Amino acid sequence: MSEEKTRSLNFLEEIIADDLKTGKHKEIHTRFPPEPNGYLHIGHAKAIWINFSLAKKYNGKTNLRFDDTNPEKEETEYVESIKKDIAWLGFKWHDKPYFASDYFDKLYEFATQLIEQGDAYIDESTVEQIAEQKGVPTKPGTNSPYRDRPIAESLDLFKKMKEGAFEDGSMVLRAKVDMTAPNMHLRDPIIYRIKRSRHHRTGDDWCIYPMYDFAHGQSDSIENITHSMCSLEFIHHRPLYNWFIEKLGIFPSRQIEFARMNVAYMITSKRRLLKLVEQGLVTGWDDPRMPTISGMRRRGYPPEAIINFCEKTGIAKRDNLVEIELLESCVRDHLNSTATRAMVVTDPLKVVITNFDKDKEIISGINNPEDESAGRHDVILRKEIYIEKGDFMIDPPKKYFRMAPDKDVRLKNGFILHCDGYTTDDKGEVTEVQCSYYPNSKSGEDVSGIKAKGTLHWVSIQDAVPVTLRNYDKLFTDPAPMSHEGKEFMEFFNHDSLEENKTALAEPYISTAKLGDSFQFMRKGYYTLDPTSTDENIVFNRTVGLKSSWGKKR
């Protein structure tokens, strides 16, 4: 414990540690602010990890706050799925879930205050006119003709706006900042708009809603958030974020930006993910190939692995594209020490153990070689078994450790076999292999002195249970499907991303599997039960394959 090397702090930790040290804050308070208009994905997982783990590390708190200021897009259904995903990742939000919509009254007051101070005005310009006034980044904008209308007039109009006196889109409330600012967000941003749309929580109470810039930072202040972490694209909003704090004289939360995490072969655009769902290229938002939290959960990615992945990718401000291998490495690392080992033959080849005279022998299978306490389970061995077709070769290459004529090979947890012969059909395909076993070579009590280089997984033919295996590959054929100008990301969709195996046979122990259990089908990969699995059709999702140094080189 004391050996623990003091890991260097990332730039967010440095800021926090410094604020604590200087006494700027006694306790830190962060927040995770999703908009309830979609499902959480790997990118959100990173943001969740940043906000929750940072607060935890410095004994602070993290609020879960739904940024629900646009009633057209937001639904309660998403609120529930978001809560579920965060909890699944293992984080607990402070107090209760908060909602920006809880602050609508307060926000209205803030807006009124701004108008009274002469820092905001009602603008009756059209969408096009406002766009025109804002201009382009390279040239300053121009003032709206309504910019200098009397405060009392704006005040009155804003009140009537709230009361529903005007049509949707007929006017907006704008902050009076600086139309010549090189930063577009400072060119008199719209802070309130009229929108008659039923809100998922406030119903029809309001017909005006605040914009992001006038809701997010203010909510941070109301909740006394000390450090408001967001992704880099909000960096241009920061001057405005601070402007409102100053004008309103409210708690000075501090916005700090970090570079969002991009993962190779994954996309996180809500719109594009939706396209995959709508076009039926995936089965839904929780399709195991999806980069959503629910997809990863169904795929069998342990939350611990996802968190560990977030830790390992770190935090910085430069653009990045993390290799998916690191994620898979984290998944394997966790599963290696936790998943129960079992045997499943995916492409069966019959083997007859000719000198096996008993009806059967009960063999003790190790559940997890990394963890003695995981125990063992019984495996039935009989005269007739299946091995993988790929584990037998008539004429093997040099370093082939598996079964071949006149060679010895071990059955996992069982005996060493000697291959005596094989049978082929008229096409030359091997249909059966004949072996004899060494009775004194049983695992754990081997006195045969024989050294078998290879070990095979196997199942007893009579006892095997058929299972469906769904093996997944990357969703896209390109690591950055969105980065190609002139090419649609859909062009890179991997149509071979799902391979269904219906010939697999599992040892009977597998039928005890419960949803959420992870297994390592030895020499094959990590698998978990799919929610659609039934007693009649047992379905497993491949979480991730095993690493293999065999057959890699060509």
Next chain:
RNA sequence: UGACCCAUGGUGUAAUUGGCAACACAACGGUUUUUGGUAUCGUUAUUCUAGGUUCGAGUCCUAGUGGGUCAACCA
């Protein structure tokens, strides 16, 4: 033709804040192994370029180059 952010192995992050460029993943090659898994050892870098400050620069300064972001009544 503006403003802002960024630049360290193939990838992602470090570098005791100016003192021998480190860790993880990937790749390749060994060792171990009743999973060709795991474990373990080794190999893989002109720190974008050019100047400058300094005994000493990945770190500080200047210029350049490259990449990214910003113009929704979205968040």
